[in-house]
Amino acid sequence: MTTEATGTPDGPPAGFREGVPCWVDAQLPDVAAGRRFYGELFGWTFDETEGPEAGRYVQAYGEGRPVAALAPKRDGRMPTVWTVYLATADARATAARIKDAGGQLVTEPVRVGPAGTMALAADPEGAVFGLWQGDEHPGFGKQREPDSYCWTEVYSRDKALVDPFYEDVFGFDALEIEEAGVPFRIWSPAGTEAGPETAVGGRSLVTGEFAAEMPGHFLVYFSVTDCDATVAATRRLGGRVRVEPLDTPFGRMAVLADDQRAVFAVLEEPVQGSVEDPSQG
Structure with missing residues (x-):
């Protein structure tokens, strides 16, 4: 991994507040096919030094800046899925809070060379997300721009179970709104006033x-x-459309699946004035 930003010992990874999405990767049966699909769809290029086409962890770049990664599935029983990683200053401490709040650790915190420390966790309903304590690789070099990550949301059946979990673990400030008749909760980093302008998930x-x-x-x-x-x-690239394009208050969006059935969404945001990026510390 190639970024040079460095984390700090008493704060979240450089540039990312606690609990803010800072990285995404896709677990795929065929990494080479994933490179072809996303390379054409988003114009991404890929780090040739990460391993052979057969498939070690391969980093993707948009305009030369890190945007995501593709990884081979080690076990055919694992889901083909995009995973979001939330920034943390101390992966082990956050892992302990996850357990105390009723979640589980899928993968205990593990050092990833000089890049940082990662873990995989599941909330009380089983939704899986990652933790990332960045060092040489703090996370996104490009986000909230065309052809890069811009948003994430967790889908749950019991909001009374899930909402306190994330707010206790990460200290999010929250605001309940309604979207298309469905109760929707937005989260902003601790210490910010919750609202659309500061929401990160x-x-x-x-x-x-x-x-x-x-x-x-x-x-x-x-x-x-x-x-x-x-x-x-x-x-055209062999993917599928799960939800056809529709207009929302936040822009025109659709839910898609790539040619290996990893699901993701795209959002065409309305043209507006620039706002402060709430992910940045």
Whole structure:
């Protein structure tokens, strides 16, 4: 991994506040196919030094800046999925809070060379997310710009169980709103006033539109300049459309799956004045 930013011992990874999404990766059966799909869809390039095409962890870049990574599935029983990582100053301390709050550790904190320390966790309903304590690799070099990460939300069935979990573990300030008739909760970093201008993630509900067996899960969004064109490109590249393009108060969005069935969303944000990035410390 190639970024040179350095974390600090008494704060979150450089540039990212506690609990803020700072990285995403996709676990895929075929990393080489993933490179072709996302390379064409988003214009990403990939770090050739991370290993052979057969598939070690491969970092993706947008305009030369780190945006995501693709990783090979080590076990065919593992889901093909995009995972979001939340920034932490101390992965072991956060892991302990996760357990105390009713969550579980899928992977205990482990050092990833000089890049940082990672862990995988699950909330009380089983939605999986990562922790990242950055060192030489603090996280996104590009985000909230076209063809890069812009948002995440967790889908749950029991908000009374899930909401306190994330707010206790990460200290989020929260605001309950309604989106298309569904109660939706947005989270802002601790110490900020919760609202659309400061939100870094949210919680939606698994409603009757989902399959009965659908578990709690995270959905990762990427910003695009043209939602409909991205949907058309996804189909052309062998992917699928889970939710057709629709207009929301936050922009035009769609839910897609790549040609290996990893699900993600895209958002074409309305043109507006610039706002302060709440992820930055």
